[in-house]
Amino acid sequence: MTSGSKPVSSPSMTVDEALAAIDQACQEKKLTAGAVENIRSWLTEDRYRDYRDQTIQHIADGMWQKLDDVFWTIIPFGTGGRRGRMYEIGSNAINDRTIGESAQGLADYVVQYHGGAKQLSCAIAYDTRHKSRHFTELCAGIMVAAGFKVYLLDDYRATPQLSFAVRHLNCDCGIMVTASHNPPSDNAVKVYWSTGGQVLPPHDKAIIDGVMSCQEIRATPFAEAMADGRIEVVTDQIDAAFIDAASQCAFEGSRDVKVLYSPLHGVGEEAVVPLMKRDGFTQLDVYEGHREKSGDFPNVPGHVSNPENAAVFEAPIETARAGGYDLVLATDPDCDRLGVAAPLTTDPSGEWGTFTGNQIAALLAAYVLEQTVKSGKLTERSYVIKTLVTTELVRRIAESHGARCVGDLLVGYKYIAEAMDREGPEDFVYGCEESHGYLVGTYARDKDGAVACMLMGELAAKLKAEGKSMHEYMAGLYSKHGLHRENLINVFMEGSEGMAAMQGLMKAFRAEPPKSLGGIAVSQVRDYGSATILNVAEGSTSPLEGPSGNLVIMDLEMDGNYVAVRPSGTEPKVKFYVFTRLEAAESQDASAADIKLSDRLRAIEEDVRDFARLHS
Known part of the structure; x- marks a missing residue:
């Protein structure tokens, strides 16, 4: 039996x-077939007995839309784990049962794997979200019951x-309780996994199989495991060791820059501030409006703490402009991603x-490579890593x-973490992904907003000493390598109907892709699901080398222009x-080049949205 299930009075139906x-x-089409199947399981199978009365009460109250929302499917493991809306019952919701299954499936597989x-040991941490500490205690108790020593970051x-x-x-696995930048x-x-990276094949599938087949969740009471030492609090130890390790990634240079930092109501202050102070930043302040640690994210637009959203910077920028700051940095609630704002010129009041x-x-x-070359540490084996949907710049x-x-x-x-270990961590210089994730150093196998803040502060100080703004530095990269412009389009498709629409849309891009986008012909379609390349003009296919996944890339006739399509994993x-x-050569007139690519982006987006509406 798991803790946290909500007691109800005796249900009004059998x-x-x-x-x-x-x-x-x-x-009567009030419930989808998938919801009926999953509700039936929760009503009849003994493993869901703790939630049976609540489920029956929802049925008795005619809460069909809510029941369909939380039962139409089984919440999956995506690119960032098992993530979703919290609700007390439901196979498609985050609750004690679905979290408990996740921890139990992990525990059972790791035990089986090591025989x-x-x-065995497991590290567990949590962020400021609602119920994060509750779910942490549940996961810790499950791991202890399975025979693990648990190391807890208890803050x-x-x-x-x-x-x-x-x-x-040297843990065998780890659990982080967070939904990152979600609402x-x-x-x-x-x-x-034991590498410090999120689980990969074949472990991910085996863990998922364990989660899906989980019958009983076995948990030791948290207080009991704390008292007898099976759960050990290591917060201070990890804080000190983490700062020691991450600070080794610093480069020499000026630190004369005034920085305003926002944790966006999350955990970042405890990582970013001590790391940047260790690196010599003395003019570093935390933006008070976003300092409160709150799962409600009260002072950001829409209550969504996402550094991808430029709107979260509006209030900090006003403070920075008035206070003469040179840079604004922001990390998401679990501090693994970074957002940045800076003056267009060297005048902070502008x-x-x-x-x-x-x-x-x-x-x-550019900064990390320049400094690595300057330090004499770049070799012929040195490499950087990026994903297929990160800029080719x-x-x-x-x-x-x-x-x-x-x-x-x-x-x-x-996948970046996996590539680090495959290619050799000793030659790793830098890893990045377009969704604001960055890493240098080999102390971790996940993106790190803290070390990214430190390096961005160093770059800002270097540029300030040179009399150059961050935006001017960016313009210089475009002048040298060609102007690159990218855009991300999100098309939301909620519920069971949305899932069917997503599948239909992906099928259309594979089988009947658009002939052109933004007035530019589509030359080929790379399908990473079937490992084939479709020549659009000829209708012929050829093998595609690369990873296997639900990703389609449409290459346009103009080199460096393409559109990638995938369903979100979270x-x-x-x-x-x-x-x-x-x-x-076409990028030297920055204004004209920017207008040209902005127009191209708009035209491509219109065609993409039209195609999506037609085929979903």
């Missing part, structure tokens, strides 16, 4: 009456600190602008410095990544 009611509701050959801490803790303490309604668990995830990726790539910057770029990767930082939406580029 199980048989409830079963008949859901069948009737399905006939009792060693004492709000960053996801990269959990990744570091797994490695530092306040959501929570999740991210599951980590106009400011934010940077996209791809632009930050390029800025940090990173590749061009890397190659201009004589470094390799490993870029044929699916979305998800776990939210009910299809994501369209639009990439455009001009050659360096």
Whole structure:
């Protein structure tokens, strides 16, 4: 039995009456077939007995829309673990049952994998979200009951600190309770392997199989395990060791820059501030409006703490402009992603602008590579890593410095972590993804907003000493490598109907792709699901080398212009990544080049949205 299930009075109908009611509701199209199947399981199977009365009461109250929302499917493991809206019951919701299954499935698989050959251990951390501490106690109790020693970061801490803790303490696995940048309604668990990276094949499938077949959740009471030492609090130890390790990634140079930092109501202050102070930043302040640790994210637009959203910077920028700050940094609630704003010129009182995830990726790539060359540490084996949907500007910057770029990767930082270990961590320089995730150093195997803040502060100080703004530095990269413009289009498709629409849309892009986008012919379609390349003009196919996943890339006839399409692994939406580029020779007139690519992006987006409406 798990804790946290909500007691209700005796239900007003029997199980048989409830079963008949859901069948009737399905006939009346108030419930989907998937919801009926999952509700039936929760009513009749003994493993869901703790939630039976609540489920029956929902049926008796005719809460059909809510029942369909939380039962129409079984919440999956995506690119960031098992994530979704919290609700007390439901196979498609985050609750004690679905979180408990996740921890139990992980525990059972790790025990089976090691075959009792060693004492097992697991590191666990959590963020500021609602019920994060409750779910942490549940997960810890489950791991202890399975025979694990649990190392607990018993305060709000960053996801990269959990990744570091797994490695530092030689743990067999790790659990981070967070829903990253999702709305306040959501929570999740991210599951980590002994590498410090999120689980990969074949472990992910085996864990999922364990989750899906979980019959009984066995948990030791949290207080009991704390009292007898089976749960050990390691917060201070990991804090100190993490700062020691991450600070080794610093480069020499000026620190004369005034920085305003926002944790966006999350955990970042405990990681970012001590790290940047260790690196010599003395003019660092935390933006008070976002300092409160709150799962409601009260002072950000829409209560969504996402550094991808330029609107979260509006209030901090006003403070920065009035206070003469040179840079505004923001990390998401679990501090694994970074957003940046800076003055357009060297005058902080003037106009400011934010940077996209791809632009930050390029800025940090250029800075880290320049400094690595300057320090004499770049070798012929040195490499950077990016995903398939991250700007190719990173590749061009890397190659201009004589470094390799490993870029044929699916979305998800776990694939960057995997590539680090495959290619050799000793030669790793920098990893990035367009969704604002960055890492240097080998102390972790996940993106780290804290170290990214430190490096961005160093770059800002270097540029200030040179009399140059961050935006002017970005313009210089475009002048050298060609103007790159990217855009992300999200098309939300909620519920069971949305899932069917997503599947239909992906099928259409594979089988009947558009002939042109934005007035530019589509030359080929790379289908990473079937590992084939479709020649659109000829209708012929050829093999595609690369990773396997639900990703389609449509290459346009103009080099460097393409559109990638994939369903989100964490939210009910299809994501369209639009990439455009001009050659360096066409990019010297910055204003004209920007207008040209902005018009191209708009035209491509219109065609993409029209195609999506027609085929979903």
